[in-house]
Amino acid sequence: MSLNRRRLLSIAGAASALAALRPARLFAAEAASGLASMTTGVAPIGRDEYLERIARARALMGRHGIGALLIEPGASMVYFTGVHWWRSERLTAAILPRDGDIAIVTPHFEEPSVRESLQVRYRLFFDIDPQHKGLLRLQYAGSTRTAIFSPEASRQAFELTRASRFSQFVDYGREGVWHIWIGFDHILFLLSLLLPAVLVLTGRRWEPVARFKTALWDVLKIVTAFTIAHSITLSLAALGIISLPTRLTESAIALSVVLAALNNIFPLFQRRRWMVAFAFGLIHGFGFASVLADLGLPRDALLLALVGFNLGVEAGQLAIVTAFLPAAYWLRRTMLYQRIIFIGGSMLICALAGMWLVERAFNLKLMLF
Numbered sequence: 147m148s149l150n151r152r153r154l155l156s157i158a159g160a161a162s163a164l165a166a167l168r169p170a171r172l173f174a175a176e177a178a179s180g181l182a183s184m185t186t187g188v189a190p191i192g193r194d195e196y197l198e199r200i201a202r203a204r205a206l207m208g209r210h211g212i213g214a215l216l217i218e219p220g221a222s223m224v225y226f227t228g229v230h231w232w233r234s235e236r237l238t239a240a241i242l243p244r245d246g247d248i249a250i251v252t253p254h255f256e257e258p259s260v261r262e263s264l265q266v267r268y269r270l271f272f273d274i275d276p277q278h279k280g281l282l283r284l285q286y287a288g289s290t291r292t293a294i295f296s297p298e299a300s301r302q303a304f305e306l307t308r309a310s311r312f313s314q315f316v317d318y319g320r321e322g323v324w325h326i327w328i329g330f331d332h333i334l335f336l337l338s339l340l341l342p343a344v345l346v347l348t349g350r351r352w353e354p355v356a357r358f359k360t361a362l363w364d365v366l367k368i369v370t371a372f373t374i375a376h377s378i379t380l381s382l383a384a385l386g387i388i389s390l391p392t393r394l395t396e397s398a399i400a401l402s403v404v405l406a407a408l409n410n411i412f413p414l415f416q417r418r419r420w421m422v423a424f425a426f427g428l429i430h431g432f433g434f435a436s437v438l439a440d441l442g443l444p445r446d447a448l449l450l451a452l453v454g455f456n457l458g459v460e461a462g463q464l465a466i467v468t469a470f471l472p473a474a475y476w477l478r479r480t481m482l483y484q485r486i487i488f489i490g491g492s493m494l495i496c497a498l499a500g501m502w503l504v505e506r507a508f509n510l511k512l513m514l515f
Contacts, residue, residue, distance in 0.1 A: 322458020375427025
């Protein structure tokens with residue numbers, strides 16, 4: 147169910163929200179008393195307290211069938227985010243879905259007098275969640291640009307000139323590269339498939355490959371299959387042809403990482419790992435599409451932006467392969483690689499992905515990333 151079809155509960159202010167909600171059928175007295183304790187103690191909070199407050203709100207939402215909370219400016223916003231706002235930021239709101247990540251909503255701004263450049267600063271949640279990213283879509287003179295804000299890039303400047311088709315292509319390509327580099331689950335899935343590329347299974351024993359060409363050919367088949375697969379579902383999902391729930395997609399991605407890592411420890415698909423890459427690549431494509439949906443596809447350059455983002459993802463993958471494969475081939479005969487990096491690394495990847503799977507499937511928070 148899309149977010150705009152869910153029932154939204156608007157909390158206009160910490161003190162006044164309960165009075166406004168009492169007549170509604172959505173909340174009984176128990177829910178009102180549960181929210182009442184959330185209106186006190188507005189102060190900067192740490193990550194644990196932030197997660198606890200979010201969990202309490204979601205528990206009430208689940209109990210009373212509420213799809214999402216629309217948290218408007220005021221003490222409620224400070225309570226749920228732990229951030230004290232500047233005056234210019236008071237128009238910011240947040241949507242807390244029952245499942246998935248919290249989303250920040252900002253109004254549509256129009257600058258009455260055109261300036262040569264625009265500076266934007268974004269610092270929301272960086273103090274309590276270093277992995278948080280802010281996505282910006284800037285539309286000007288019929289063209290669309292995108293940017294990602296992080297703790298290292300909280301302030302960015304934009305020249306207000308009409309963007310060329312090439313600059314839009316580059317913008318979306320850059321975001322594709324950035325997404326694959328910060329997508330730990332995608333990276334670990336790719337590494338799980340790459341780790342055995344410099345080894346060959348002989349009977350029940352892993353042996354080093356004799357030639358670099360053999361390992362390179364194996365990697366090319368895996369990367370090509372993964373690329374084709376996620377390009378298909380990325381395009382279909384970005385164009386709105388197919389849509390899957392975010393929670394299901396993210397859980398399936400975590401499961402794919404677990405299975406890919408387990409296959410290194412208990413090999414079942416050694417000679418046809420490219421088929422595994424293709425099958426799970428279809429799932430990862432939906433994950434890529436969710437980021438592209440947040441950035442938005444410009445209507446005037448839809449195909450160009452889609453191709454640019456997809457090629458950016460491929461460039462990010464190739465950078466990882468280029469860095470990994472020569473080093474792995476050089477170390478392939480050592481116990482360091484065969485026991486610690488290959489087996490130990492696969493076990494570590496499996497454990498991390500297993501935690502992600504539990505978190506995503508049951509809407510829990512067990513790790514910091």
